[in-house]
Amino acid sequence: MVFKGLWGQCPSPSLLTEKKEEGEKEEEETLVSNTPVLTPVEDEPVGGEEEEMPTFSYRPSGRARTNCSQCQKNLSLQTAVKILYVFSILLIVAVTVLAALVFKKVDSISNDISSAQTYYEKKIVTIQEDLQGLDEKTSGNCSLCHETGQLGQDITRLQGExxxxxxxxxxxxxxLDRTSQAHDLLSSTSNKITSEVDNCSFSIRQVNESLGQFLAQVGGWQVVTSQLDNSLKGLAQERYDVRAAMQQMNFTLGQTSDWIQVIQRKTDEETLTLQKIVTEWQNYTRLFGGLRATSSKTSELVKSIQGSVSAAVRQVGQNSENMHDLVLQVMGLQLQLDNISSFLDDHEENMNDLRYHHRYTQNRTAERFETLEGRMSSHEIEIGTIFANINATDSHVHSMLRYLDDVRLSCTLGFHTHAxxxxxxxxxLSLVQGTTDLLRERYSLLSARLDFDIRNLSMIMEEMKVVDVRHGEMLKNITILRGEVFPASRAPAASRVTWVSRAPQEAKARRATWATWARRDPKDPSAPQDPPAPRAKGVPWA
Incomplete structure (x- = not known):
């Protein structure tokens, strides 16, 4: 049938559920692998926009499922397609069973009619053969002898029958013509039913093709949604990477700030030491002025002061070297701060690019979801039309079933009438057979009567011949009053002469024949019957 190919084209629900379970397991693995170890840093959303992450609802069994209405629609469509397939299969099976029953009934009726027709044709042929045999026998007997009136009446009665x-x-x-017309009507209705069943199967094929296209589109939508899920996963991974980079930058900035604070402390200490040195230098200059005043007195003190001054100069050189090192360190810190600022600028540009791509992907996903909603609405309308067509086919099939019931009733009534x-x-036919048996019996009786009458007539003819011979011998001695003398054997029937005297033997013979006719019993079939009435010239026997 048609449904094997359709089931081969359409994906089975078990495969769809297995694919969904595999996708869910992959989502769980990617979520487990993509979860960062670092603690998330709460940073303010840039540009005043909040990023929305896909929400996941966890079942008690630990399996994550997305709250998506598309999956529910797919499941409802799969159940609807299953119900439609089952209903269409049941309808086709019911129609085929009813058609097979109707065809078997019509074939049995036609076989019964044909068998009855052949039986009656054989009966009619046998009756015609019997009648032809009777006609041949009666014609042969009539050729031998004349028929009686009662035999003619029986033959006319047989002709009427x-x-x-x-x-x-x-x-x-x-x-039989009516039954053949009814059989033709039944065959035409069966042909119409088969054509309608073919139309139903063609419409079901179209529905299956449309469902296959719809399932292919659903597969495309699933591919698109999987691509969107992958893109969203990539965006989430990039966000996690950006957060980790921001955390590392915050950590490095904290370290650099601590380092700068330590350097500032060192510079403050050096400035304090320089201030102390300056104050000491001022004190030393004051003391040097006092010593100049008292140079003469304290030359030894001057030498000691010169040694202290040389030590102080040495310390000042060391301090200048330390200041130069500090200046170099500050310049290195300035370079590091410049590098950090450039890195922050690049990172800000990357963040702006990411925001732009995120907005673009949000707009594209919104547009795609709108187009998907429009397609889903159009497919819902198509599914509504499909269900309407299915309801129409259901009503049509019910009407066909009612029509088949009416045809079945009419066939049963016709069958009963034919029965x-x-x-x-x-x-x-039994009456005809009885009448034919009676006719055969009467024919046998009539043949027996004819044989008996023929024997009697032959005896009478022989006696008449003997009497004629005697008359011929006696006529030689009798005087003829009128007419010519002819031999008795050659005298024609039209020119018979009137005889003057009758022979006593002739009178005795005629009296004997009439006495035998008078003594007959009319109820006795073996008794001789009345002689047939004289027929006119040229009139055939009945």
Whole structure:
């Protein structure tokens, strides 16, 4: 049938559920692998926009499922397609079973009609052969002898009965014509039913093709949604990477700030030491002025002061070297701060690019979801039309079933009427067989009568011949009053002469024949019957 190919084209629900479970397991693995170890830093959203992450709802079994209405729609569509397939299969099975039953009933009726027709044709042929044999026998007997009036009446009666039988056969032929017309109507209705079943199967094929296209589109939508999920996962991974980089930058900035604070402390200490040195230098200059005043007095003190001054100069050189090192360190810190600022500028540009791409992907996903919603609405409308078509086909199939029930009732009624007619035909044929048996018996009786009458007539003819011979011998001695003398054996029937005297033997013979005719019993079939009435010239026997 059609459904094997359709089920081969459409993905099975078990495969879809296995694919969904595999996708869910992959999502769980990617979520577990992509979760960062670092603690998330709460940073303010740049540009005043908050990033929305896909929400996941966890079942008690620990399996993550997205709250997506598309999956529910796919499941409902799969269940609807399953119900539609089951309903269409049941309808096709019911229609085929009913068509097979109707065809079997029609074939049985046609076989019964054909068998009855052949049986009655054989019966009619046998009756015609019997009648032809009777006609041949009666014609042979008539060629031998003259028929009696009662035999003619019986033959006319048989002809009337044959005419009645022919009328009944004509009626039966009319009934057979009607049954053949009913059979033709049944065959035409069966052809119409088969054409309608073919139309239903073609519409179901179209529905299956549309469902296959819809399932292919659903597969495309699933691919698009998987691509969107992958892109969202990539964006989430990039966000996690950016957060980790920001955390590392914050950590490095904290370290650099601590380092700068330590350097500032060192510079403050050096400035304090320089201030101390300056104050000491001022004190030393004051003391040097006092010592100049008292140079003469304290030359030894001057030498000691010169040694202290040389030590102080040495310390000042060391301090200048330390200041130079500090200046170099500050310049290195300035370079590091410049590098950090450039890195922050690049990072800000990357963040702006990421925001732009995120907005672009949000707009694209919104547009795609709108197009998907429009397609889903159009497919819902198509599914509504499909269900309407299915309901229409259901009503049409119900009407077909009602029509088949009506046809079945009409066929049963016609079958019962044909059975009654065949019963009456059997009765009539039994009556015809009874009448034919009676006719055969009467024919045998009539043949026996004819044989007996023929024997009597042959005896009478022989006696008449003997009497004629005697008359011929006696006429030689009798005087003829009128006419010519002819031999008795050659005298024609039209020119018979009136004889003057009758021979006593002739009178005795005639009296004996009439006495035998008078003594007959009319109820006795073996008794001789009345002689046939004289027929006119040129009139055939009945």
């Amino acid at each position: 044959l005419e009645e039988i022919q009328k009944m056969l004509l009626v039966q032929e009319i009934l 009654e007619e065949l019963y009456y035909l059997n009765k009539s």
